Amino acid sequence: MALLMTSCKKETEVNPTGTLTANAGADQQVQVGQVVTLDGGASQDSQGKPFTIQWALVRKPAKSTITLVNATAVKPTFTPDEVGEYELQLTVSNENGKSTDNVVIAASVAQPVTINQNITVKTVLTDRIANPDLPDYIVAKSVSVQSELTINPGVVIAFERDTRMDINDNGGLIIAKGTASQKIRFVGVEKTKGFWTGLMLYSGSNANVFEYVELLHAGSRPLYSLIKAGMYVSGTKAQIAVKNSLFAETTGYGLYIQDGGIIREFAQNTFANNTESGLMLSADNVPQLDAASIFTSGNGRNVVEVMASSVKGADEVEWTPFTDKTPYRINGELTVTTGWWLNPGLTLEMARDAVIRVNTGGYMSARGTATAKITITGAERTAAFWRGIICYSTSAQNILENAIISNAGSVAIVSGKKTNIAIYGTGATMAIKNTRISGSGGYGLFVSYGSSVNADVMTANTFESNAQTNVLIEK
Structure with a gap:
């Protein structure tokens, strides 16, 4: 849009002993929504005497409601809210008189x-x-x-209805690095939940990054199989x-990491108002998660979901609780093939028969x-909801201490036994102390021939509301 720039008029009162001159700066062409900084810094008094400054808005588009910020400052600001011209007048004054100068700011909208x-x-x-509410692309x-x-x-x-963007692995990669004040936004043309399909990342580049990014309104169609996600x-x-x-x-998950996909870094993220959980991932990505990310803001399930997968790696793997107390939701079978360290305060919610x-x-x-127990329970707090924990490991580092293990024993876990915890196989062992074991559809604890637990297991722990004997130790 071409705008005619009107001329500015300068008026100066002259005192025989000195001259005061206002200078409102050069005219500017800007975009609607762009912060404009005026500059009266070139105003001067010929004798170097101080003077006061006053800016005034003398003309603006008919529907504009803008006001000046810091109208007595050398560099006040305003943000044009309508297409058209904004004329501002600078008045400087002191004992030598006063002087005025006008500046015109022409605001347009880019396409x-x-x-x-x-x-x-x-x-x-x-x-x-400039306007962050309008799409650049x-x-x-x-x-x-x-x-x-x-x-x-x-x-x-902005994405039209049902469109998607795939970042391929044959040379494709995405570097989206915004800032705290200038976020990058992926949105629907219509700002409604489930308007466009989402982003599909196949790329294995270690340059792929999302930083200060907002991804909104996706999930109109599945990205893979039946899975909808941002x-x-x-x-x-x-x-x-x-x-x-x-x-x-x-409409779906905020972020879905398929088993085999990799979260290289993860920090200070927020998942809100997604119809499924905010995040679904495999167990080997959990150690990358930080405590400060937020998953409890109105999602369909305010949990971090862990798909059926393995806790694996060369070294000990550590899972940390979240500051907002988000639980992990374990779906299916979680297999532990390395050292697995659960930190105090962590909660695992087990899906049905997990x-x-x-x-x-x-x-x-x-x-x-004593004040930050580890809880492993059913996603629904009803007895016999999930299958249980079975330990084949012979490591002396197997331990449950200051924990709550409840509501397992939905189906037999080994040898026809339903139980919250099973220690099974020659040499298998676990120490269990100061732990409450309850709500089993069978035994609280089952220890098979050739396996072992601490000798005081029955007195060092609390057993409640288990359908069968609290502890069965085969001899």
């Missing part, structure tokens, strides 16, 4: 760029439109990223770092405290 082709060459998307049809895509701070990308990280090599980002208003298997070569060290 978004349409993306309707695959990105096959190195591309940088820039912040074209509109994705009009589903596109594939097959080269390096960098998204600068402040960029807003972002789906797929395959055995796909990886991304996610920091200071928001996944919200999705089971924890501590295999030979692994161990489970769950040591709570």
Whole structure:
């Protein structure tokens, strides 16, 4: 839009002993929504005497409601809210008289760029439109990223209905690094939950990053199989770092990490108002999660979901509780093949008939405290809801201390036995102390021939409301 810039008029009162001159700065062309800084710093008194400053808005578009911020400062600001011209007058005054000068700010609206082709060459998307509520780019049809895509701070990308963006593994990667004040936003053209499909990440590049990103309004269609998500990280090599980002208003999961996908870094993220849980991932990605991320803001399930997978690795794996007390939801079978350390205050909620298997070569060290117990219970707080814990491991580091193990024994876990905890196999062992074991559909604790527990297991723990004998030790 072309705007005619009107001329500015300068008026000066002259005192025989000195001259005071106002200078309101050069006229400017800006965008609606862009913060404008005026500058009266070139105003002067010929004798160097101090003077007062007063800015006034003398003309603006008819529907504008803007006001000046710090109208007596050398550099006040305002934000144009309508297309058109804004004329401001600077008055400076002292004992030598007063002087005025006007400046005109012309505000226009830039148009978004349409993306309707695959990105096959190195591309940088820039912040074209100052107003963060308006899109810089509109994705009009589903596109594939097959080269390096960098998204600068402040960029807003709006997606038409049911469109998606795939970041492929044949050269594709995405670098989306905003700032605290200039976030990058992926949104629907219509700002409604489940408007566009989402982002699919196949790329295994270690440069993939989301930092200060907001991903909203996705989940109109599945990204893979029947799974809807804001972002789906797929395959055995796909990886991304996610920091200071928001996944919200999705019909489905906020972020879904397929088993084999990799979270390289994860910190200070928020998941809100998604119809499923905010985050679904495999067990080997859990150690990357930070305590400060938030998962309890109105999601369909305010939990971190862990799919059927393995706790594995060369070294001991540590799971940490969240500051907002979000529980982990274990779906299916969780197999432990390395050292697994559960920190005090952590809660595991087990899905229907889910089971924890501590295999030979692994161990489970769950040591709570008197004030921060470790809780492993059913996703529904009813007796006999999940299957239980079975330990085949011979490690002396298997321990449950200051823990709550409840509501297992839904189906037999071994040898036809229903139980909250089973120690099974030659040499298998676990120490259990100061732990409450309750709500089993069978035994509280089952110890098979050739396995062992601490000798005082029956007196060192509390057993409540188990359907069969609290402790069965085969001799």
